[in-house]
Amino acid sequence: MKVALIGPPQSGKSTLFAAVAEAGGSHVDLSRGDQPHLAVVKVPDERLVWLSEQFKPKKTTFAELQFLDLPGFDLSSEAGRNHAKTHWAAMRQSDMLVFVVRSFASDQVAAYRDRVEPRSDVDELRAEMLFADLDQVTNRIEKLEASLKKPAPPAKRDESLREMELMKRLQTALEQEQPLSQAVTSEAEAKLLRSFAFLSLKPALVVLNCGEEELGQAGPDELQHLPCIRLSARIEEEIAQLPPAERPEFMADLGIADSARDRLIRACYEHLKLVSFLTVGEDECRAWTIPAGTDAVTAAHEIHSDIARGFIRAETVAYDDYRAAGDMKGAKAAGKVRLEGKTYLVQDGDIINFRFAI
Numbered sequence: 001m002k003v004a005l006i007g008p009p010q011s012g013k014s015t016l017f018a019a020v021a022e023a024g025g026s027h028v029d030l031s032r033g034d035q036p037h038l039a040v041v042k043v044p045d046e047r048l049v050w051l052s053e054q055f056k057p058k059k060t061t062f063a064e065l066q067f068l069d070l071p072g073f074d075l076s077s078e079a080g081r082n083h084a085k086t087h088w089a090a091m092r093q094s095d096m097l098v099f100v101v102r103s104f105a106s107d108q109v110a111a112y113r114d115r116v117e118p119r120s121d122v123d124e125l126r127a128e129m130l131f132a133d134l135d136q137v138t139n140r141i142e143k144l145e146a147s148l149k150k151p152a153p154p155a156k157r158d159e160s161l162r163e164m165e166l167m168k169r170l171q172t173a174l175e176q177e178q179p180l181s182q183a184v185t186s187e188a189e190a191k192l193l194r195s196f197a198f199l200s201l202k203p204a205l206v207v208l209n210c211g212e213e214e215l216g217q218a219g220p221d222e223l224q225h226l227p228c229i230r231l232s233a234r235i236e237e238e239i240a241q242l243p244p245a246e247r248p249e250f251m252a253d254l255g256i257a258d259s260a261r262d263r264l265i266r267a268c269y270e271h272l273k274l275v276s277f278l279t280v281g282e283d284e285c286r287a288w289t290i291p292a293g294t295d296a297v298t299a300a301h302e303i304h305s306d307i308a309r310g311f312i313r314a315e316t317v318a319y320d321d322y323r324a325a326g327d328m329k330g331a332k333a334a335g336k337v338r339l340e341g342k343t344y345l346v347q348d349g350d351i352i353n354f355r356f357a358i
């Protein structure tokens, strides 16, 4: 799963990207500011940390997300617009978009369009995305119209007519400046539209890159109907560069309760509708990523196809119950360990031991 950081030039995308990537131990080279950068990031998970302390396994494996840092989009000129478009394929191939917009004041950093207006920055980018989607929808409608004029088997014709109806509805929504995420209502429709990779259909959130002095103040949880996280990219980057042991003191000095980096990664994970189930043991403690609503046998397949094929039962305990009981023995004694079948819908934080035979 890939998350793209997008926004106007100089909004703090690369600074945030470095903070997100470096805290996990990756080294990032940002020397080519006009190039996209990609990093694999561990999804912070306190449950896995605690379980690892109990089991002391040889290996602890966190869930992962990919982050993509794209060059800034300067939409104020024709040349800038055209340049931005060269990066749109990368956006389409991403699963989620994070709008990074500037809210910090600085004499040193030139402000995009000579203004610090995060709301307008989000609006401008959003409008451009709606345009791109509208283009695609209009093209598709023209193609469908052409194909409907030709003879075709009735089933094929019905399918085209249904798609036409849907595309017309999307067209109306986009013309009214409504993102497709609001216009597409069912999972079936979303599936049908997947191959178009519409930009305004992707999960999105806003990062408001604040000045240090703003951090203590209350801010909006939403910006232009998108969930909003406030942070200072620069401070997150400073935190990331410290050895982990020194981070809490530095953060306490600044009055920051938790790392915004962790909050951001977890928020992305949640907006992608991903959940983790956990496996434990002396060899490895691990968080496995599955889409919310995955059944037990599909989750088993995530580990190994043999486990899915020979599935007998999923021995399952919720993390909170396990933690309250202290260990597996305690959890069993408290009646918290369940034997679930293939169709059980795995919950976030389930600790699972799959029983299987092949």
Ligand SMILES: Nc1nc2c(ncn2[C@@H]2O[C@H](COP(=O)(O)OP(=O)(O)O)[C@@H](O)[C@H]2O)c(=O)[nH]1
Binding pocket: 007, 008, 009, 010, 011, 012, 013, 014, 015, 016, 072, 104, 105, 106, 109, 209, 210, 211, 212, 232, 233, 234, 235
């Ligand atoms: N004062 C301040 N400057 C920042 C902050 N975040 C980024 N900058 C500066 O803004 C400039 C552009 O940042 P960069 O991350 O390269 O922006 P990008 O173009 O969006 O990738 C750099 O000089 C950063 O040091 C911040 O939170 N506060």
Ligand SMILES: [Mg+2]
Binding pocket: 013, 014, 015, 033, 070, 071, 072
């Ligand atoms: Mg950059």
